[in-house]
Amino acid sequence: MVTYAGIRDARPEQWKDAADDFVALARYVNQAAIDVRGDTAAKVDAHWADSTGKAAAARLYALADKLDSAYDLLDAVKMVLEGMHSSIQTAQATLIQALSLANEYGIQLDDEGRPLIVQNPVQIVSEIAALHSQAIKQATDADNAARAELAKLRAAVGITNPDDALNLQEEASHTEMDAFKGAIPTGQDPATVAVWWGGLSPSERHDLMLAEPVALTNLDGIPDSVKTQMRGPDGKYDRVKMVDYALRNWNKSDPIDLGNNCTNFVSEALLHAGMKRKMGTWSGVSGADDWGKETGTGWDWLDKKLYYSHTWGGAENQQDFMLKHGGEEVPPGQARPGDIIYYEQQGPNSGIHQGETHHAAIVTAVMPDGEIKYTQHSDSHVDVSLEGRLPHETESEGQQNIRIVRPHPDWY
Template sequence: MVSYPELISAHPQKWKEAADDWAALAKYALNAAHDVREQGVKPLADNWADEVGAAAAGDFVTLANQLESAYDLLLSVKMVMEGMHTSLETAMSIAHQIADLSRAHDLPLGEDGMPLECPSANAEAGQQQAYREIVALRDQAVQQATEADEKTAAELYRLAGTVSINDPDKALKEQNRASHVEMDMLAADIPKEGTDPSVVRAWWSGLSEKQQHDLMRAEPVKIAHLDGIPENIKREMRGTDGKFDRVKMVEYALENWDKKDPIQFDNNCTNFVSQALDHAGMQHKIDFWSGARGDDTWGNTGGIGIDTIDASMYYSKTWAGAENQQNFMLKHGGEEVSRSEARPGDIIYYEQQGPNDKIEQGNTHHAAVVTAVMPDGEIKYTQHQDSYQNVSLQGRLPTTEKAEGQQRIRIVRPHPDWY
């Protein structure tokens, strides 16, 4: 268990510096893998077609796979260290808030961060309240630092045993796991639902503006459900225009990523995004004459309960078609934002750029929901059909491009203008 003295003497910046170093190594490994395939495997396949050439190309393929696996594993380490850095920083901010409360209400602290004396029954209400807040905040800080420390140690120890992995598919699964560990660490930085609202207010006000911003992007559902968080903060996360609730959209995606959709299409990735938007309160746009099947519609008009018939007759072409949905959202008030501007509740679209026998160049063929943005800007997304929850866009994109060709990632923020 992390003690209070250990917490307040920690150096979270060292974890950030280490995370950046591992990220640089991961990028180096990925670039090397690309060079091996382009400068080794491809020329050999084109110019040396006999058995010796095939064997040499096979060796290069093995090397490229090892480097790609290294990319995923190195990125996994980076994610865990980023989580540790964030947890320590927020825990230390809580410690500063405890010190401020101690001074403001004449409650001297012991080495363990607890007030040396409990206020008497006759003490002023403000001092008694400050005492309760100090005790609760101190427990929160120590608990989150301890949990982060234990999760980091366990995950790094586990990842140390994966260094022999040279199968990119297996390495990618390790990366997905590390992504969830990072998210679990961030979740532990937030007071549990049901915590005294005054403690939540004290905790929130003790965070820096950047830390508040980071947690709003990384854990919008947890922050929005906490009593004591200012209403303007919750409104910002939900969407200030009131057109639909972005937090509910994220919540739906996180809760239903591995569940059967209410209606099945041939490809359910965009159907899943529409279900999340529908759950979040986005109103349908239905044509008076042609219903949901009009040329400029989004939504559905129910159905008869047979998916194949309902999908073709009662659901709009924009409901489950990635390109149709993307174009509709952009036509009707939506805006395309850069990756650095992404936030939960945005939609990720994949537009084909490289050659692919099955996907026409320029075609938008996949959609997913942005469900978190990490403090370092890394985007986590959740999708259906090849279902994943809170996985890294940066981490998974190289695998997608290796399989399907180069992609243009478009991030769209809906602002419906039809109501």
């Protein structure tokens, strides 16, 4: 049970230290999997041709799968611990702000940190009570979710199927995101929200802006300047609306089937966020340097040829178009919600040419430790970890070069 004293006296940095330990261990295990599969199993498989050699290679590949699974589970634990660290940290800040208000107005608190009944000032008493309730609820919800998730991961220690382990990693990612969302006082009056926001440190505000831009932007009481910063100060398109579209539509049917709809999904999100189409006077969207779509006939086979630009649904075409027209490529450490992730083939793959950009996704959150969460369509996933899933992409598709592009449309 989470109590006022428990939050007040908690040491959230211990959750962070534990998370860092799991990060180091996960990376060590991932490297071990790479070494076993690539340097040992592959060589045995290639140079020991008899049945004994094939059996030895199979055992080594199975060991690599176990290590891959262990990496996913360790990374999942890290995510849960990171979520607890951030939740307890912001809960403490909220309680401190309640205590500060009580001291400022001479309002007495009981042993559980709740304001005692007084006549005046009623509004301040209400704000203190709301902040107290918010801190207790968010810490309790995060604690319950973390306990359940860690129990599930503990029970899965012996898992050997990397796909199953990856699914658990995805669940843990959602648990981490829920901890951030729970820190936001949704439903409180604007005055209480403003007091809550003012009690957070600059780094805590920054972390929430990167992790939960949609929830913050929809909250009355957050300064307009903060919302503008999250939306994009140039006003070209609303980055928060782009993220919101992705989070609401990641597993819904597309208006059209372009084959692999990952880039189509990104284009739809950009259009809903307010990015204007680039069209020729006579060519519509079918010109060599256009971006957009037009109302079609309803027949996919015809519409995708005549009413969708070649930059709309092709990952490399879209990437090159955005970079040509004002976009910038940013390093992963500078990614923020509303950026686009492109996967460029780096290693050998029989179906993808080396150097070809073949996949696109949307950055929907960035965690305090720099971990990028993305959302994608066609093999649909929401708020999953780029770092956590990349080893599996490398295993299935070959080595990838991740390019993160921030559009700055220059045609309007």
